[in-house]
Every structure is written in structure tokens, then in C-alpha cells.
Amino acid sequence: MADKFDVIVIGAGPGGYVAAIRAAQLGLKAACVEKWIGKEGNVVHGGTCLNVGCIPSKALLEASHKFVEAKHDFDDMGINAGDVTMDVKKMMARKDKIVKNLTGGISGLFKANGVTSIEGTGKVVSGKQVEVTDHDGKTTTYDAENIIIAAGSVPIEIPPTPLVDGMVVDSTGALEFQETPKRLGVIGAGIIGLELGSVWNRLGSEVTVLEAMDDFLPMVDTAIAKETQKILKKQGLDIKLNARVTGSEVKGEEVVVKYTDANGEQEMTFDKLIVCVGRRPYTKGVIADGVSIELDERGFIFVDDQCRTNVPGVYAVGDCVRGPMLAHKASEEGIMVADIIAGHKAEMNYDTIPNVVYTFPEVAWVGMTEQDAKAKGIEVKIGAFPFAASGRAMANNATEGTAKIIADAETDRILGMHIVGQHAGEMIAQGVIAMEFGSSAEDLALTCYAHPTMSEAVHEAALAVDGHAIHMANRKKRK
């Protein structure tokens, strides 16, 4: 007779492993089921984020950024780095080592917190039972008072561009190139397209990004998105908007891509092609036939605001449910659900989830854009401050970008913060905290910021909301 648990979590990504640890910390008997086989042939924890997503891509972004700095920017600072070259294989090996350390770290955290790790493929076979099939095909059924499905997502494949090993790849394959392609095509100017396009552009590829939509980064405030587009273009990323890919064909060592734009049918030839046109929820095989957990029309597991499915005691979190596909959103949902199962009151504020694109400079935002607010009929006040006017940005050689705050004209409450600039991903936490605490722009304006820091741009933007920025000419009449 297999063990009985208070909670069984299916999936050990940032939603699942965090939920399992929190549940165990709250005194619940918790288990986490994972099937992912790592490069060394054993089961690894951490899901997409640690294995083939957030972490490995950041390792490559950081290395490629340092390469650009050493090759092109150091000279400005009087540093002579000589002939700078990149060893792509070594960069990849470092990335793999980071992944191994982190995924191994989760196993350690499970042990330290008393979470039972179960290896194999988990399936909900009833509201209170999970069947696990191990890698030898043996099945075991575990009883659980509560079940959390955290099965994640997988890249979307589109019929025009079938994957071809090593030539036409998804975001996972793009982390494995062993040399810099001369001509790289990227389909989709979403977050993955811009991040991976940046890595290889910095390492010397000629990168063309083909994006079907007319708008660039439509979820970002228009002024910040426009500035980002300009900066990336200057770096050499050729971003073609309104370019819908309709087909691809591998011919020898090349990939020929067909797309349509305003001028009709077009064709381009690349050495490698990355397809990053979005991700879809991964629910295949997770729910047994006869278990009536509802999915929505797009295949996401249907949940309420507190991640309850329609079956009592069964919850779902992360990429397999509605909302942004972000690791930190998944983790917060995991914590909320563990708290609820342990009998606590818990909820999540979906309005204050930050987003970051880890290009250089980074793009980060939380809350409404100026356009969102206007569309909702909310009258707003805007404060924006360019990094070009920041002393620290000049010292850092990072003067591109702007911090922008959108505040309610009547109440002064901060509705959104959108930033493009070096360390924007760190700075956005200020906007998140301010919004969580219901702050006004004046609250930030009255806060003492350390000098000289990049964050002072946020302070100045807050001051600018009422026309009181110090280090630039204010456009608005002061009150």
C-alpha cells in the first residue's frame, strides 16, 4: 500500500516545487512528482524555467552581453582587452553547469523540508488519487487529500515551420547551438524571440526577427516599446513587423523561409531558424479519462481566482492555467494554494505581476500602460525620466532608456510603471511594491533614493508626474 499524502503536486517547476516546499513547511505531508529526464539521464527538478528556460537563457544573455562589452565598450573606458573572442562551447558548458547546480539544489531543498520526491509521470485518476508511472513502466497509485497540478507548458509548433533537428529549432534547441550561426532567422518578436535573438546577435549572427503583428511589444507602454525597438534595431536586430511566416524548407545546410508582408510573398535564407511563436499549456496525460476536470477553450485547466479546479481538492497553478506564463506568477500561485490547503486565507494580486524582457537594456513593466488607462476612460498623469539625464547611467555607459510612471489624475495612485534601461528588471520591484501598498506617485517622490543609482530615474519619474523633476526640464506646469 503506497503512502497517503496531504498534498501531491504534479510537476516540479517553479509552480510545483515551491508549492510542495511551502506545504511541507506548513506541516502538511507533501510529495512532488516529476518525470523530466535531464542531460545525464536522471530525473531533474525545476521544470522549463531551470532546465531550458529562464536560467539557461540568462546564462547565455549574460555571457553574450559581457562579450559585447569587452569587444566594443571597454575601449571607451580606457580598457584595452585585446582581441576578444568567444568560445561558444565553453559558454554552453557553463550554462549546463549552472542548470545542474540549480536543479540539484531543489532535490536538496526537498530533503531539507521533508518533501517526498516521486519520480515518474503523474496522472490524476480521481479527486483524491494520483497514479505514477515510473520510467520502467511500473505504476503506483498514491492517495492524497489534495492534488496540485503544476504541469507547465510546451512550445507551440506551427505547421509552416516543422522542427528539423539542429536546423529549425524551438527555444530549447536554440540553447544548444555549438557555434554562432552566420544568418539566424527568428519567428516571433515575443519575449523569447527578443532574448534569444539578442544572444546570437551579440555573438555575431545576422539576426532577422519575423513578427506577424504590426505592433512591437504590444503589452508594453507604446512610448517605451517604440524606444526599445529603436535601441534593438541600433544593435543590429532586424525586426520585421507585419511579416507572417507561411513556410520553411531545409535545403542542404540552409533554411529557406517564406513570409508575407505588405508587399506580398517574400523569401529569406538562413543557416538556422528559431521558432518561438508562443507556448501552450501542457496537460497531455495528466488527467485520466473519466476525471471531469474542466479545461477552457484554449486547453488551459479551468480554475477560479484561487486556483481551484471544478473538482474539490484539486488545484492547478502556473503555465497550465490562465494568466501570464511566468515563473514568478506560478510560484506565487503555488504558495497561495499551499496556504489555502493548510487552512489559511490567501489570495493573489494579479494586477501587480511584473514582466521583464532580459534584452540589453532590459524592458520591465507592471500594471497599466498609458494606452490601457485611456481605453478604460481613466484620466492619467504621466511622469517620465530619460536615463540620458542620469549621472549613474552615464558612469555605467548605459544612458539608453526611460522610466515612466502612469498615475491616476484624480487620486495620484500609481497605475503602472514601464521602464526600458539597464537593470530595469531589478528596478521594477519598486513599482510592484508601490502598487501592492496602494502608493501614490507622491509617495515615491517623497522617498529618499540613494545617489548615484539607476533607481533615481524612478524617483525623478515620480517627481515628474506633478512637474517637479529636478534633473530635467519639466513639460508640465507645476502646481
Ligand SMILES: NC(=O)c1ccc[n+]([C@@H]2O[C@H](COP(=O)([O-])OP(=O)(O)OC[C@H]3O[C@@H](n4cnc5c(N)ncnc54)[C@H](O)[C@@H]3O)[C@@H](O)[C@H]2O)c1
Ligand atoms: N523573460 C520572461 O519573462 C520570459 C522569457 C521567455 C518566455 N516567457 C514566456 O513564455 C511564453 C512564450 O514566449 P514566446 O516569445 O514564444 O511567445 P509570445 O506569445 O510572447 O510571442 C510569440 C510571437 O510570435 C508571433 N507569431 C506567431 N505566429 C507567427 C508567424 N507565423 N509568423 C510570424 N510571427 C508569428 C506572435 O504574433 C507573437 O508576437 C510567453 O508567455 C512569455 O511570457 C517569458
